[in-house]
Amino acid sequence: MRSRDCKNQHYGDEEMKAKIRFFARFRELLGTDIITDPLAGTTLAALVSNIARNNKEGYDAIFDEHGNFREFVILMQNGKRVETADAGTIMVADGDEIAIFPPVAGG
Amino acid sequence: MTIKVQKEDVDIGALISAAKTPETGAVVVFDGIVRDDDITEMELEAYDEVAVAEMEKIAKAATEQFHLLHVDIIHRIGRLTVGENILIIVVSAGHRPEAYAGSRYIIEELKKSVPVWKKELTKDGGRWVPGEHGHGAGKPGSAL
Numbered sequence: 001m002r003s004r005d006c007k008n009q010h011y012g013d014e015e016m017k018a019k020i021r022f023f024a025r026f027r028e029l030l031g032t033d034i035i036t037d038p039l040a041g042t043t044l045a046a047l048v049s050n051i052a053r054n055n056k057e058g059y060d061a062i063f064d065e066h067g068n069f070r071e072f073v074i075l076m077q078n079g080k081r082v083e084t085a086d087a088g089t090i091m092v093a094d095g096d097e098i099a100i101f102p103p104v105a106g107g
Numbered sequence: 108m109t110i111k112v113q114k115e116d117v118d119i120g121a122l123i124s125a126a127k128t129p130e131t132g133a134v135v136v137f138d139g140i141v142r143d144d145d146i147t148e149m150e151l152e153a154y155d156e157v158a159v160a161e162m163e164k165i166a167k168a169a170t171e172q173f174h175l176l177h178v179d180i181i182h183r184i185g186r187l188t189v190g191e192n193i194l195i196i197v198v199s200a201g202h203r204p205e206a207y208a209g210s211r212y213i214i215e216e217l218k219k220s221v222p223v224w225k226k227e228l229t230k231d232g233g234r235w236v237p238g239e240h241g242h243g244a245g246k247p248g249s250a251l
Contacts, residue, residue: 023154024224025235074222079157099154099222103238106153106182106223107139107194107214 016040016094020051022058023101029058038092044077045069045087048100062100074101108178110162112153112223114185117195126177126199133206137214139194141187146227151184151193154222158182165216173209175200180213182223193225 020034030052038047049067052059064070069084076082076099082090092098109122119136126134141149166178177199183192196213200206218239225236 021154023222024152024226027152076154076157079160099157101154101222102224102235104218104220104222105225105236105238106151106158106221107218 016092016096018047018092018094018096018098020048021097021099023099025102026058026061026100029055029061040091042092043088044075044082044090044092044098045084047092047098048075048087061102072103074103075099076101108166109181110159110166110179111181112155112158112162112184113181114183116183116192117181119192119195119197122179122181122195122197126179126197128176128199130201131176131199132201133203134197134199135203135206135210137194137196137210138192139214141189141191141193143189144227146189146229148189148228149187149193150226150228150233151182151187152224152226153182153184155184158221158223161221162217165213165220168216169198169209169212173198173200173205173212175205175209178209178213180217182217182221184223186228 015037018036018038020036022030022032034051036047036051049063052062062070062073069087073084075084075087078097119138123134123136162180166180169175170178175198179195179197181195187193196210198206198209200209226233227236
């Protein structure tokens with residue numbers, strides 16, 4: 001699955017690759033290991049939002065009615081936690097792995 | 108130290124033997140097991156690379172804080188049936204207070220921060236087990 005839906009966040013012509021990994025319920029609704037080619041300047045929030053729009057239930061599980069990440073959603077960029085409140089200002093970089101998941105429940 | 112996410116079961120006896128050093132006075136084993144909550148099976152999923160890295164961080168912190176001599180953490184994934192092992196934590200210490208406290212610390216921290224999810228499968232479908240600690244508003248660089 002590929003997405004070129006991030007043109008609204010387009011600040012340049014440089015093409016990149018990024019991998020989106022959803023887990024648990026989000027994976028069931030949206031799939032996982034999705035390779036995208038966002039344009040330079042795409043934010044984490046825009047990237048996830050565009051992919052999630054492929055499934056309404058999946059989108060609604062992650063974003064609230066205002067388009068903000070739901071409070072419990074956890075976001076990682078290359079294995080490092082990112083505050084969802086900052087996802088609208090952090091840019092996706094080439095080769096990024098973005099993970100989105102609900103609260104952990106191991107053990 | 109063995110820190111793994113894996114499908115296979117674990118030889119707990121072998122882990123206990125390997126955890127003993129000449130300085131060991133106590134070994135504590137935590138064995139988390141699939142409980143029969145009116146389920147048929149349990150499906151476990153992990154963000155493997157991050158889960159292992161996080162468990163390594165927890166093991167290191169526990170070792171330093173409780174002066175542990177040896178730590179193993181093995182979290183299973185895949186489809187498990189009632190009675191099967193989910194999580195094995197083996198700690199070795201000079202004395203029992205450190206061994207018990209270290210083991211308790213590891214399981215409690217693991218439940219907060221290690222990206223693993225459980226789905227209980229029932230005759231009518233399935234339900235994701237809700238996390239005890241999770242929300243997305245924590246500080247980056249903290250436990251998760």
